[in-house]
Amino acid sequence: MKKLSKEALGWRHSRNSEIEDYPQDWQIARVSIENKNNYQVIIPERGSFPAECTGRILYSAEDPSELPKTGDWVLVQVFEGEQKAYIMQRLSREKCISRNAAGSKTQEQLIAANVDIALIVQGLDQNYNLNRIIRTSVMVRDQGIAALVVLNKMDLVPQAQAYLDAVKAALPTTPCLAISVSQNQGIEQVKSAIPEGTTAVLIGSSGVGKSSLMNRLLEEELLSTGSVRDNDAKGRHTTTRREMHQIPNGGLIIDNPGMRELQLWSTESGIERSLEQIPEIAKACKFKDCSHQSEPGCAVLKALEEHQISPEVYTNFLKLRAEEEYHRSRVDQKSYLEKKADDKRLHKHIRAINRNRDKP
């Protein structure tokens, strides 16, 4: 691996003040691979080193998510004559992708730290699911991370454009690409979304081609890939660890094991489940074309008042719908202004509910 500058590794000058008070011989490094018991780190201008945590870090961590993760910045010490780095300190995290730990609704599992853009990958086979794209995109962007939707395996469908149109209609402000890794189509466009100094993470189910895409971007077969099952196109969970590599003349990219259930963590935990519930609840609204904002007999507003859905989930639902609506009525400035007035009323309403809720 060629020697990278700290800027190419994603270091921001705003971090300089954070390291001022540590010993001079501690060097900054970025965690590139996280194994069960050890790590690989990249030290700017030096290269890759195997690494391990000092006991102090291991024993002072109250929660597994406090330990270094792929993408984290750390301070390391490398002793003369040793080709190994000791992780002395983890530095603060900026934007992270997390999800609910398997089998737990409340435990957060960090997937990758200091991420600028998430590539939401789906395969244009049985894997494609527009609702899942929408939910993932909203959650990624809620964490302050940019999203790029990547529809892979366009070689399997005659009309990839129709899928692109559907995603663009639902998420007008989220860029979306149709590509084929196996036919080498659209790779350059993905690459240009990850310029030098930025960090991307691949997310998506097993078998959608995340590792295949990453190998293609790296111009090297660094990661193993696996076939999908014939009957349902599901992957076999080939990737088992998170690793970060540099794209030649580009940014950094983190591969990720496919998620069985894509349950991205959100500060409003359980949002995904509740968002899904809303259309079900809305079936009971008095009016078929209910906007769930002010109509009499609205089942969604009733559920909100009865605390069956949280105000956060409700606002997220509206945000999602607003994105869709904005697209549909872009030219209709009047309805936009009316909607804004409605939103104002609505927020007043939510604040009132919250106030009542805090009362004993």
Ligand SMILES: Nc1nc2c(ncn2[C@@H]2O[C@H](COP(=O)(O)OP(=O)(O)OP(=O)(O)O)[C@@H](O)[C@H]2O)c(=O)[nH]1
């Ligand atoms: N038809 C087609 N197949 C593809 C394409 N890209 C990848 N594949 C195949 O999809 C299968 C799964 O690819 P992987 O890259 O291992 O998928 P992954 O997302 O990394 O899967 P996990 O590591 O299990 O999460 C492999 O057999 C690839 O050859 C494509 O553009 N078209």
Ligand SMILES: [Mg+2]
């Ligand atoms: Mg993989």
Ligand SMILES: [Zn+2]
């Ligand atoms: Zn309603």
